[in-house]
Amino acid sequence: MIQSLYRLFIELTNRKWSSTLIRGFARSRVSKRVVPSFAKIYSINQEEMEKELQDYTTLHDFFIRRLKPGVRPIAEQSDVVVSPVDAVIEDIGLIEPNHEIIVKGKVYSIAEMLGSREAAEHYQEGKYMVLYLSPSHYHRIHSPVTGTVLKQWTLGTRSYPVNRLGLKYGKATLAKNFRTITEIGYENRRLAVVKVGAMFVNSIEPVHKGDELHKGQEIAYFSFGSTVVLLFEKDALNLAEKINLPKPIKVGESLGTLNR
Secondary structure (H helix, E strand, O other): HHHHHHHHHHHHHOOOHHHHHHHHHHHHHHHHHHHHHHHHHHOOHHHHHHHHHHHHHHHHHHHHHOOOOOOOOOOOOOOOOOOOEEEEEEEEEEOOOEEEEEEEEEEEEEEHHHHHHHHHHHOOOOOOEEEOOOOOOEEEEEOOOOOOEEEEEOOOOOOOOOOOHHHHHOOOHHHHEEEEEEEEEEOEEEEEEEEEEEOOOOOEEEOOOOEEEOOEEEEEEEOOOOOEEEEOOOOEEEEEOOHHHHHHHHOOOOEEEEEE
């Protein structure tokens, strides 16, 4: 019953008109008035911000804020894979031989998430990580490794919530939401950075130029709370330690080491 009511509510509100309304307000000058209360409600660390609170002209401008140089140091060791976002690690697990993963008790198809079985083959029996960004988080996305962009593509049109309720009651949110996938090649391996759009605002904006990426380099940003799913090939990643979930993490902190 709860699941059915939840899905009905989302279906009724997740429409083009509601997305347009919210996007329009967030980008309007009027929205500047809510920036101070937004920062207070979500306990934003203003010491880290690139600009002073009053210098953000819209809520959207504040939401995609950059940070001061140096406040997110990147782990320098060449074998360390770093978090691409400030987030909460919601789940970590193995990708089944049939290309499925189980997140919060729900089964997701990696082939559906990536758009084809061919793309999913690379990650069979590998590892996945689900990193959730709430509205309180810094929303710029960085490269977890040094490498080369092999391919980038976009799938989906509409988006449903990707918070814990969305993962619990939603319908295949990670595999059906609007999403942009960046596949990065490194040391004769590859990983997929799946940037999953959130409810109402399907906006994932790329910012990097060219094909070469350095670990910690900014690659894109979200315009609303969202999720990143990382997919690793079989035997590619060694977790640094047993991780108690959910676990907060920041850009540049270690997710584990490469298995060379």
